[in-house]
Amino acid sequence: MRSIVKKWQGIIASFIVVLACIGCSQVPSTTFNPWEVVNINTEAKLFDIAFTGNPQHGYIVGSDTTLLETNDGGESWHPLDLAVDDPKARFDSVSFAGEEGWIVGEPSLLLHTTDEGKSWSSLPLSTQLPGGPIMVTALGENTAEMVTDVGAIYKTTDGGQNWKAQVEGAVGVVRNLTRSSDGKYIAVSSRGSFYSIWEPGMQEWEPHNRNSSRRLENMGFANNGQLWLLARGGQVQFSDPETKDEWLEVEYPELSTSWGLLDLAYRTPEEIWIGGGSGNLLRSSDGGQTWAKDREVEEVAANLYQIKFFSPNQGFIIGDHGILLKYNPNLEETDQQEAA
Numbered sequence: 001m002r003s004i005v006k007k008w009q010g011i012i013a014s015f016i017v018v019l020a021c022i023g024c025s026q027v028p029s030t031t032f033n034p035w036e037v038v039n040i041n042t043e044a045k046l047f048d049i050a051f052t053g054n055p056q057h058g059y060i061v062g063s064d065t066t067l068l069e070t071n072d073g074g075e076s077w078h079p080l081d082l083a084v085d086d087p088k089a090r091f092d093s094v095s096f097a098g099e100e101g102w103i104v105g106e107p108s109l110l111l112h113t114t115d116e117g118k119s120w121s122s123l124p125l126s127t128q129l130p131g132g133p134i135m136v137t138a139l140g141e142n143t144a145e146m147v148t149d150v151g152a153i154y155k156t157t158d159g160g161q162n163w164k165a166q167v168e169g170a171v172g173v174v175r176n177l178t179r180s181s182d183g184k185y186i187a188v189s190s191r192g193s194f195y196s197i198w199e200p201g202m203q204e205w206e207p208h209n210r211n212s213s214r215r216l217e218n219m220g221f222a223n224n225g226q227l228w229l230l231a232r233g234g235q236v237q238f239s240d241p242e243t244k245d246e247w248l249e250v251e252y253p254e255l256s257t258s259w260g261l262l263d264l265a266y267r268t269p270e271e272i273w274i275g276g277g278s279g280n281l282l283r284s285s286d287g288g289q290t291w292a293k294d295r296e297v298e299e300v301a302a303n304l305y306q307i308k309f310f311s312p313n314q315g316f317i318i319g320d321h322g323i324l325l326k327y328n329p330n331l332e333e334t335d336q337q338e339a340a
Helices: 002-025 293-299 329-339
Strands: 034-040 046-053 059-060 066-070 089-099 102-107 109-113 134-140 142-148 153-156 174-180 183-191 194-198 204-208 216-221 227-231 233-239 261-266 272-276 280-283 304-311 314-319 325-328
Touching: 046 304, 059 089, 059 102, 059 280, 066 304, 089 142, 102 134, 102 142, 109 134, 134 174, 142 174, 142 314, 174 216, 194 216, 216 261, 233 261, 272 304, 272 314
Parallel strands: 046 089, 089 134, 261 304
Antiparallel strands: 034 325, 046 059, 059 066, 089 102, 102 109, 134 142, 142 153, 174 183, 183 194, 194 204, 216 227, 227 233, 261 272, 272 280, 304 314, 314 325
């Protein structure tokens, strides 16, 4: 009797797996793969990437004072050594406005350059700073914004000698933080239970409850002012462009998935890429209405947790274990020609 029960349990389990696989296989494949893996020879955890006013010249920052430089648009990278007090310091964010650049990290680290990174100076931060700096945005000559991991926002207009608080209250420990091109911020709480928005001129962050029972993973801004969110269970949702604080219907780019969605980025106003766990990468060419999977990237054994496009033809995806993918429009053209 036990053997019969076990047999049926095995059959049922297999049937469930088959159903799950069928659900996954319904997602069409992209007709091309415009991403190539760049060998950067590091196992460090990478956190951010930025380019100077020269699109050929950029930097990547990461754990253990990792700083990588490229002079050929990201085709190759070489490590740089910066003299900082703690050799285990973590570089969280890097940003440039022309030749002037900034790096922030932990513990309470701030670096500044005015010559495209030929030399860096360490600037002191107040011991009373609420939280640790996790994001910096270069805004122009001697001007930058810095945000801590509890949502404290500061601005300098004198090259980092003095910082003025932009918001009176903190938002609490954040899971993800995104800045729009016009200075708005959206922060997801550490537990993914709510999100908060701040706009220039506001005294406090404006909290919002999540609109479903699913934990928020990440949020950000589209170029047209819409918000997007990624939630557990493979959910994608966009705000209603016509009605503030209203959201369009939830989308599931891939049903029955067990891997999470981690980041979303627009290459063009209509083309969207979403990165996820286990090398999963999704593309929409119609603003998020339909989705296809780049199955060639699945061979990359890494979680793809940050996507950045600096222009329609220059983009990168950062993954764990030192993985870096570079967008190559020439690969796209080649694949489409072969498909034709």
